[in-house]
Amino acid sequence: MSETKKFLYVNRKAPYGTIYALEALEVVLIGAAFEQDVSLAFLDDGVYQITKGQDTKDLGMKNFSPTYKALGDYDVNKIYVEQESLDARGLTLDDLLPLTWEDEDDDWAEKDSIKVISATEMAKIMEQSDVVFSF
Amino acid sequence: MKFSVMISEGPYTHQASDTAYNFTKAALEDGHECFRIFFYHDGVNNGTRLASPPQDDRNIVNRWSALAKEHKLDLVLCVAAAQRRGIADADEAKRNGKNADNIAPGFRISGLGQLIEAGIQSDRLITFGD
Structure with missing residues (x-):
């Protein structure tokens, strides 16, 4: 498949x-x-998907948030977070996972994937x- | 126009499958081409032949099977979503050590790559769900 399209995954729901x-x-991974x-876009309660410090022990569910950190290795490095959604929930960029990628065109410099x-x-x-x- | 559809909710609980069916039928009658219908999340529950709705109600599963037969539609249930929810064809049942399968006629089970391919190959991918 030679054709390249712009895919956008919009995440709107809590994790x-x-x-x-x-x-x-x-x-996204497939x-x-x-x-x-x-x-990727995170908005509404979807911003909670990439918050730091998720603890699901008492829920009996797997904490899958570490997987988001692997996205950079999959060349998924354009992650947009909606400012208004963060504001409405009292969150800032500091509350989010530090998602990064390595730029092979810039001596593998580590760069932020998230853009608010x-x-x-x-x-x-x-x-x-x-x-x-x-x- | 070549279109594909993703259905992300189960039958009866949610209208997604009904609306997707009506949309697909209308689009086909209008001369458009359907590349694929992909069932994800609880949408995979649209593909069990064991559903037995009351006689005076629509049979959502059979309706999809009939439309697939008439128009040679490619109805794909996501394998990972189907495994979680107990939807299996003969191969999947065997692979997972189950003593029965329940996939409805006209449906097949395959991977998420089929959804991505639908996005690449179609002019439009329309999602029905919440």
Whole structure:
């Protein structure tokens, strides 16, 4: 497949309570093998998916948040977080996992994958995407 | 136009499968081409032949099977989602040591790559769910 499309995975739901976040991450990981232009968006309660310090011990569910840190190794390094969603939940960038990637064109320098953007900018990214998955 | 559909909710509890069915039927009748229907999350429950809804209600599973037969649709249940929820074809049942399968006619079980491929190959991918 030579055609490259812009894929956007929109994550809108809390990490636990429903399975959407976990199964969305499974799609992202499989999709990474297809060499498409991939971006992730986190908004609404979806911002909780990438918060630090998740502890699921008492839930009896697997804490899958460490997997997000592997996204950089899959060349998934455009991660957009909506500012308004963070604000509404009293969160800041410091509350999020430090998601990074290594830029092979810049002597493997470690760079931040997360970009906090406004809802207006998020709308533009959605508009510019070819395939939008909403989870 | 070539389109694909993702259905992410189960039958009856949620309208997603009904709306996706109506959409697909209308699009096909309008001359559009359907590349694939992909069932994910609880959507895989649309593919069990063991569903027995009341006689005076629509049979969502049979309706998909019939539409698939009529239009040679590719109805794909995600394997990982299906395993979690107990939907199996003969191969999957054997692989997982189960004594029965329950996949409905016209459906097949395959990987998430089929969803990504649908996104690449189709002009539009439409999601039905929450």
